[in-house]
Amino acid sequence: MTLSNMKRLPRPVNTLFVSEKLVYRSVQMSDLDIFYQIISEPGCMEMGHPLISRPPTQKSMDHFVESYQKKALIFVFIWLQEKSENGHIIAGKPIGSLNMSPPSLQAREDHRSTSFSIWLLEEYRGKGYGEEATNWAVDWAFIYAGVHRIELWSFSFNEAAIRLWEKIGFKLEGRKRENVWF
Numbered sequence: 001m002t003l004s005n006m007k008r009l010p011r012p013v014n015t016l017f018v019s020e021k022l023v024y025r026s027v028q029m030s031d032l033d034i035f036y037q038i039i040s041e042p043g044c045m046e047m048g049h050p051l052i053s054r055p056p057t058q059k060s061m062d063h064f065v066e067s068y069q070k071k072a073l074i075f076v077f078i079w080l081q082e083k084s085e086n087g088h089i090i091a092g093k094p095i096g097s098l099n100m101s102p103p104s105l106q107a108r109e110d111h112r113s114t115s116f117s118i119w120l121l122e123e124y125r126g127k128g129y130g131e132e133a134t135n136w137a138v139d140w141a142f143i144y145a146g147v148h149r150i151e152l153w154s155f156s157f158n159e160a161a162i163r164l165w166e167k168i169g170f171k172l173e174g175r176k177r178e179n180v181w182f
């Protein structure tokens with residue numbers, strides 16, 4: 001599925017990494033245990049990658065984080081917003097992660113095309129956070145990163161993701177049949 005550049009209003013810079021209820025922060029080494037918790041949850045990696053389903057190892061997760069930190073256009077944790085004592089917005093609880101990467105190793109940044117994925121911890125799904133975070137990432141890519149095309153894919157059985165992409169405006173470009181063993 002893809003989404004092409006559309007007119008979106010820029011946000012003030014001080015609220016760039018914040019949306020209505022969420023905050024977006026780069027992945028710090030000190031936060032890695034949170035990331036491991038997210039991607040080792042059942043239904044997380046299986047829904048986002050055509051990998052053989054098996055428990056992740058420390059090495060496989062380290063490799064995943066390192067490669068995303070190196071090549072991703074953006075790779076952030078999604079946090080629930082909280083207010084500090086002096087009323088500033090701060091990152092409260094981590095609820096998931098999103099990233100935008102080149103569509104393939106061969107694709108170059110010059111083409112201004114990116115691929116998107118997002119994972120939320122199970123207890124935070126179905127509460128509107130996926131839609132809010134995806135809209136934030138799409139705005140960020142089109143307005144600030146010069147992207148003109150965002151692509152993503154989902155398994156046909158991932159109804160929540162497909163409905164979300166359609167709601168945001170992604171258009172179906174094609175289907176692969178019998179692509180994974182399920």
Ligand SMILES: CC(C)(COP(=O)(O)OP(=O)(O)OC[C@H]1O[C@@H](n2cnc3c(N)ncnc32)[C@H](O)[C@@H]1OP(=O)(O)O)[C@@H](O)C(=O)NCCC(=O)NCCS
Binds near residue numbers: 117
């Ligand atoms: C896919 C995912 C990011 C969606 O985020 P979410 O916070 O659960 O979705 P939202 O609550 O924002 O819902 C947005 C829309 O998606 C659709 N949706 C959400 N959950 C759904 C479900 N279980 N079944 C069908 N549609 C669903 C609805 O259309 C909803 O809009 P509506 O409530 O106005 O009808 C989240 O469920 C998730 O992390 N899943 C596991 C990982 C994954 O599949 N990632 C995507 C592949 S990269």
